[in-house]
Amino acid sequence: MSELVRDDDVAGQVTADLLQRPTVARRVMRDDTARMVVNRAQFDNSEQTREQTREQIREQIREQIRERTPAVRQIEHPIEYPGSSSPRPKSPLPARTSRRTRH
Structure with a gap:
C-alpha cells in the first residue's frame, strides 16, 4: 500500500x-x-491562513497608500513655513493676554 501512495498528493x-x-x-x-x-x-x-490574510491586508494598505500618495504630494500649503520671506496669515484665534499674579 505505501508503495502505491509514495507521492504526497496521491x-x-x-x-x-x-x-x-x-x-x-x-x-x-x-x-x-x-x-x-x-x-x-x-x-x-x-x-x-492567518498569515496569508495578514499579508493580503498589508498589501491592500500598501496599494491604498500608493494610490493616495500622489494626491498628498499635490496638496499646497496655505501657510508659509517659518523663516520664509512671505508674511504669515493672521490666526483666527484671539491673541493671548498675560495674566498678572497677585501677591
Whole structure:
C-alpha cells in the first residue's frame, strides 16, 4: 500500500477519501499519534491562513497608500513655513493676554 501512495498528493487524496467513511474516521481518531498529527496539521493550516490574510491586508494598505500618495504630494500649503520671506496669515484665534499674579 505505501508503495502505491509514495507521492504526497496521491496519499493526501487517498487519505481524504478514506476518512470520509465514518467507521474509518472513528478508528483513525482513536489512534493517539494519528489524532495528534491531524490536530497539528489543523493548527498549521490555520496559522498559515492567518498569515496569508495578514499579508493580503498589508498589501491592500500598501496599494491604498500608493494610490493616495500622489494626491498628498499635490496638496499646497496655505501657510508659509517659518523663516520664509512671505508674511504669515493672521490666526483666527484671539491673541493671548498675560495674566498678572497677585501677591
